[in-house]
Amino acid sequence: MPDAVLRAEGLTKRYGGITALEDVSLSLAAGEVLALLGANGAGKSTLVKMLSGNVTPDSGSIAIGGAERHLTSPRVAFEAGVATVHQELSLFGSLTVAQNILIGREALGRLGHIKEETSLRRATALLAEIGVPDIAADARLGTLSLAQRQLVEIAKAISFDPRVLILDEPTSALGLTDVHRLLSVVRGLRAKGRAIIFISHRMEEIETIADSVTILRSGRKVGAFPRQSFTRDRALELMLGETQQQLHAVPPPPPAVQTTPPILQVADLRLDGRLNGVSFDLRPGEVLGLAGLEGQGQKDMLFALFGLFRRGLRGDVIIRGQARRASRPLQAIAAGLAFIPDDRKNMGGFMFLPIAHNIAVTILDRLRRFLFLNARRETAIVAELIQRLAIKCASADAPLGSLSGGNQQKVIAAKWLAFERDIYLFCDPTRGVDAGARETIYATIRDLAAAGKGIILYSTDMVEFPILCSRVLVFRGGKIAGSVSGAEVSEESILALSFQDTGAVAA
Amino acid sequence: MSAATEAQPGRAGPRLSASIKRAALPWLILAVVYALCVIASADFLTWHTIRLQLIQAAFIGLVAIGETLAILIGHIDLSIPWTITLTGMFATNLYAAHPHEWVAFGAAIGIGVAVGLVNMLGVYVLRVNSLIWTLSINLMLQGITLIYTNAAAPTTVVPPAAKFLALGMVGDIPMAAVLWAVCAIIVIGALRFTPFGRAVYALGSNELVALLSGVRLARTYAAVFITSGVMAALVGLLLSGYSSQAYLGMGDDYLLPPVAAVVIGGSRLAGGEGGYGGSIAGAMTVILLEAMLITLNVSQGEREIVFGAILLALAFLFLGRRRR
Amino acid sequence: MRRFRERLGDHIGPLCCAIGVVAVVIVYAVYQPAVLSAFGIASLANASVTLALAGLGQTVVLMTGALDLSIGSEISLVNCFAATFMGGSTTSIVLVVVASLLIGLAVGAINGLVVAYGRVAPLIATFCTSFVYAGISLTLRPQPGGSIPDSFANLLTGNWGLLPFSALLLLLAVLVIWLPVFRSRLGRFILAYGDNPESAFASGIPVRKVGMAAYMLAGLFAAIAGLFLAAETTSGDPSIGNVYTLNSLAAAVLGGVALTGGRGGMLGPILGAILLSIILNVLSIVGISAFWQDFIEGGILMLVLGLAGIRLLRAQSWMTLLGRSQS
Known part of the structure; x- marks a missing residue:
């Protein structure tokens, strides 16, 4: 395919022992919408981050318009012609739509002052170009709906005049009418010859918009086909993979007896x-x-x-x-109730405090003897839990942050085993x-x-x-x-x- | 959420020695400053001079108890100066009218508790930044003191107990230092061996995790700020005993030095790390630095520059960085 | 209608301050009709301008989501410098004024370096530098004193009919500094950075330079305030600026500037400053003794900060509530 606008070859990324993406290749022609599909953790976000310059691949190459590019930062990616609309929008609620779209690239007058009129005209033109003239360029962003903000973000991406536009789950938070609107905007962009990577979890969106579908599973590309041969069953099958190996011999607990309240x-x-x-x-x-x-x-x-x-x-x-x-x-x-959160650093544990303190924090009142903590009981409880959960640590006094992620999670679970809840x-x-x-x-x-x-x-x-x-x-x-x-x-x-x-x- | 790496057993070793280094550093700084003092003037070798400095350090050290707690929970208390002055003025006047020791000390504790509760109200309930809030409270207390002294003239009648605590001697050791030592043992013990201490470190390390783990935040905030208020009030009384009178501005030198003592003592300004042991060395360091600069005829302005710069350097090096 | 309410929401701070100013002036005029004379207006303006300038400086930093606790010391420093070195000749006046402005920029740049490049928390950083600057003022001028030539003093504090020169100075500062900055990309970046630092970084805004520029602007406003104070008191006082640190914050917050950044204008803090200054002035007129001044200032501050805090308490989840408190 000589006319590929974007061609990625053999992209691979590993984080320690875990492979996030392995040998993924794809190519994209002008005026093509490529849908990227995969279950949670299949590697979609890693791929997007590579193409948008947020993550550099361990190996593999990315060529844009036939020339190989090293996308080392978001800025470089923009300059190379790849614009990405992330799930977390990069917008400012207190600025107007026009100010958001053109931030840092405003038209300046001779005195260095921003020519608001010119900016407004450019923004209005951009909004009209993507087919949403009803969003006022002088409206404050904070007053817009989420769907409208999503469209503003697209306009901001388009203002860089990119050859490749990546839309990362642009519809995940939108209602049906807004989805239709967004899809027609995407169609319009395709008609203008932009290459688009579209990520969505919604099958019918993919059926309506995509020219081709690429499916990822566990960091690998497991299927790629044109829209004509796309079926939901086939996609689901590929996303799941062959029969899962039954690693876990222990059967799930029987369904609760309905007679217990x-x-x-x-x-x-x-x-x-x-x-x-x-x-x-x-x-x-x-x-x-x-x-x-x-x-x-x-x-x-x-x-x-x-x-x-x-x-x-x-x-x-x-x-x-x-x-x-x-x-x-x-x-x-x-x-x-007891709660074991996923965000270990911000919600789970005290990273600089000893493991023992992390575990005993839930039972401070129960360990109180007169005014003091019953240190012997604390040590016993902590030691028992460290052994029971096989927490690998040099000592119970080591700071939580010195443990591996898995052992940190065990410590966080242990604090709610020390204080038993229902x-x-x-x-x-x-x-x-x-x-x-x-x-x-x-x-x-x-x-x-x-x-x-x-x-x-x-x-x-x-x-x-x-x-x-x-x-x-x-x-x-x-x-x-x-x-x-x-x-x-x-x-x-x-x-x-x-x-x-x-x-x-x-x- | 990146890769899981196995825990490295070897890592606890350097960590442990790092914490020892961290605990030793304030004392090393103290030793260096003391050596410099001796070089500046041989007077610093005499027990007489040391004793004088020890009394001054005790005042800073007592105030630094509250400041250490406040900094350990990730906040700061800047309402100390005028808590000191207000207490000095109010308690001595009250004592002059009702000459019972308990009246003066009761009034001091009352003021301390009230200031602590107001500080807690702003910082915990309204979630105003503690630096701004306690500074505003300081201004408020200054106002109250001025209004009060406008109506009531200062007195030189000081409760003998306050005088004894500030100037008395136990053998060759100043009573203030003994009081300081007793309080220090209580605070260090409370931080190490009680549920309250655990709650303080938990809160300072990560307030959200503390909340999710069932730590009683309101109670901890209240205890910290009330302790700080009461210690400041107590020092207000002691200072009146020390100069045999209370006067406007007697607390002015207690804005920056307690903070400097805690920070030199190795507690992290962002909270959760440190302890009172270092603050003891910090308090002595601050007093010796000040004494040395005075000995060297360094003006008050230049002393402020030195202290501001030292604190800034410590904050820059490792203590006050923004949390991510 | 939506637009209207949106606009109103923007201007609620300045609007309330304006109403407050009118109300307080009416009370003032009832007790002391002379306030509406040329002299009365000039003295009111003189009393407000320093705080207004300090408030503008504080606002620039607040808009980036940070805070400047060294504004008071910066004012004192410039005040002492001017009172110490300003001779009688026009050349020396001009030189000292230019040097004062440069000092303002320089101390602001130091704050900016420590905060934006050294990554020290803004409050701690400016709290520390405030002692350094205060120490320099105290070294320059251990006792209040020095002198300011009458020509300079009259230039800033006089009046032309009903129009006080101090008001012109404020207008000039707004026209020459505030408006050009906030009509340029820098102003846009300051607002954007305060609104959402992550988005600002992702949008390619040079966030560190923006943070630095904000502190330098604050220093510049503080320098002008210090010069004006020098003209007003015709002397230098190393503690004259102290009250402006917290009061500038109060003026800005009263004027509707958000402590969390990204929002604010120049009208709010100016009106807030005028309101605060007149309230403190009125007190003495209606017979409240000067001893109450600190108490009332402290009370207003607690009220304003408390109200700002209550706004935050509307946060829906504990995560946002606890996340925001550590700024």
């Missing part, structure tokens, strides 16, 4: 736009999975239960028959964790379930649901889109529910 009942939980009426029960000994694509409300659900939202939460949370909706973590803890909320506990630590965390979850605790597990790694959960709720748009239980819990069933049409989402 639920330990936790959630009824019509709402949080402005993020949770739109979620109801479910949790029984003792049950491991309930929260699945779905990222950002569909699963995490908000756990945060809400643990009292991380100070206001705006509506609906009922009933624990052991008592209304215990929390607006502070202390209330949630008192109600019998309900455990695991928020993506194995993110960035090595295989050994994973097994320990799985075993911990099973032990807790066997001991009659109620467990809610949110994970971005779908492999974990079949091996751990007796029931899985699939979230979409802040609601439960469906649930599977018992033998039906499989990656296929979860993925199928996650990728259903968006009609329901927009409503």
Whole structure:
């Protein structure tokens, strides 16, 4: 293909022992929309980051317009003709649309003053070019809807006059009407000869817009075909891969006996736009999975239960028959909840403090003897947990930050084993964790379930649901889109529910 | 979220020795400053001079108890100067009218608790930056003191207990130093061996994690700021005892030096790391530095430059960097 | 309607201050009708201009999401410098004025270096430098004193009919410094950086230079304030600027400048400064003794900061609430 605008060959990136992307190649012609598809963690974001200059590949090459380019920074990528619209927008709420689009490239007068009129005209022209003349160039960005901001970000990218435009999940937060609008903007850009990489989780969008589809799984390219030969079943199959190896011999706990009263009942939980009426029960000994694509409300659900939202939460949370909706973590803890977060550095542990302090922080009141901490009991409890969870550390006095990610996660789990609670909320506990630590965390979850605790597990790694959960709720748009239980819990069933049409989402 | 690497057992070794180095550094600085003092004037070798400096250091050191706690939780208390002056004025006047020791000390503790609660209100409840808030409270207290002294003339009647604590001697050792030592043992013990100490470090390391782990934040904030207020008030009383009177501006020298003592003592300005042991060396260092500069006829202005620059250098080197 | 409400939201700070100023002036005039004379207006203007200039400097830094606690010391420093070195001749006056402005830029540049390049937290950094600058003033002028030629003093503090020269000085500062900066890319960058530092970096804005420029501008405004104080008091005083550190903050916040950055204009802090200054002036007129001054200043500060804090308390999640407190 001599007319390829973008040609990437053999892109590979490893982080330590983990391969994020291996030998991925793709090429893109002018006026082509290439859809990139893959489950969470398949390597899409790494690929996007390479093309936008945020990550440099370990090996492989990128050529734009036939010339090889080293995209070492976002700026270089812009200059090479690749503009990216990231999920986190790079805009300023207090500036106007025109000021946002042309920031740093304003038309200047002889005195060095910004010629606002000229900027306004240029911005208006750009907005008209991408087909959204109804967004006023002099409106303040902060007053626009999320969808409109997304379009402004596209206009900003277009203002660099790029040959390649990358749209990273531009529709994930949009309703149906806005999606249609965005898709027609993309069509218009294609008609003007721009090459576009389009990332989305929504199959019907891909069916309407893409000229070709590339599918990634575990960092590898596992399929590439033109739109004509694209089918959803085939895509799902490729995203999942062949039969998963059954690494885990331990069967999931049996579905909770329906006669035991639920330990936790959630009824019509709402949080402005993020949770739109979620109801479910949790029984003792049950491991309930929260699945779905990222950002569909699963995490908000756990945060809400643990009292991380100070206001705006509506609906009922009933624990052991008592209304215990929390607006502070202390209330949630008192109600019998424990929370193991995914963001270890900011929410999980005290990186500079000793392991022992990290574990014992939940039981300070219980360790109190007169005025002092009962050091002997603390040491015993900490030592027991370090052994039970096989935490690899030089001593209990070593700072948490000196441990590997997996062992840090074990310490964070250990603090809620020291202080036993009735309900455990695991928020993506194995993110960035090595295989050994994973097994320990799985075993911990099973032990807790066997001991009659109620467990809610949110994970971005779908492999974990079949091996751990007796029931899985699939979230979409802040609601439960469906649930599977018992033998039906499989990656296929979860993925199928996650990728259903968006009609329901927009409503 | 990057790759998982196995823990390296060897890493704890250097870490441990690093923490020893960190604890030893303030004392090393103190030794160097003391040596410089001796070079500047041989007087610093006499017990008489050392004793005088020790009393001054005790005042800074007592105030630095509260400042250390505030800095350990990631905040700062700049309301100390006028807490000192207000207490000095108010408590001595009250004592002159009602000559019972407990009246003066009760008033001091009352003022300290009140200032601490107001500081906690702004910093914890309203979440105003502690540096700005406590500086505003300092201004407020200055106003209250001025209004009060306008109505009530200062007195030279000082509670004997305050006089004894500031000027008395136990054998050859100043009473102030003994008091300081007792308080220091209590604070170091509290920080090391009590749930409160753990909560302080947890809060200073990462407030969100502390919240998620069930640490009682309000209680910890209150304890820290009330301790700081009470220590400042107590020093206000001692200072009136020391000069046999309370006067306007008696607390003026207590804005920067306590902070400098804590920072020289190795506590991180961003919170969560450090302790009171270093602050003891820091307090002595600050006093000796000041005494040395005075001996060398360095003007007050130049002394301020020196202190500001030292603090800035320490903040730049490793203590006050922005958290990411 | 939406536009209107949006505009109103922008100008609510200046608007409230303007209403406040009118109200306080009415109270003032009732107690002391002479305030509406040429002399009265000039003295009110003179009382407000220093704080207005300091408030403008503070606002520039606030807009980047940082803070300057050394403004008061910068004012004192320039004040002492001018009172010490300004001779009677026109040449020496001009030289000293130029040097003063350069000193303002230089001390601002030091703050900027430490904060933007040294990455020391803004509050700690400027708190430390404030002692350095205060120490320099104290070394220059251990006691209040020095002299300022009458010609210079009259130039800044006199009046022409109802129009006080001090108001002209403020106008000049706005026209020559504020407007050109905020009509240029630099001003745009300052707002953008304060609004969202990550986006600013991603958009290719030279964030460190912008941070540095903001502190230099603050230093420049402080220098003008220091010169004006020199003219007003015809002497140098190493502690004269102290009150302006916190009051400049209060004026800016009263005028609707957000402590979190990215928002603010010049009208708000100016009106806020006028309001604060007149309130403090009125107190003495209505019979409240000067001893109450600090108390009332402190009270206003606590109120203003508390109100700014309450705005933050509306945060929905604990993450944002706790995340923001450590600035």
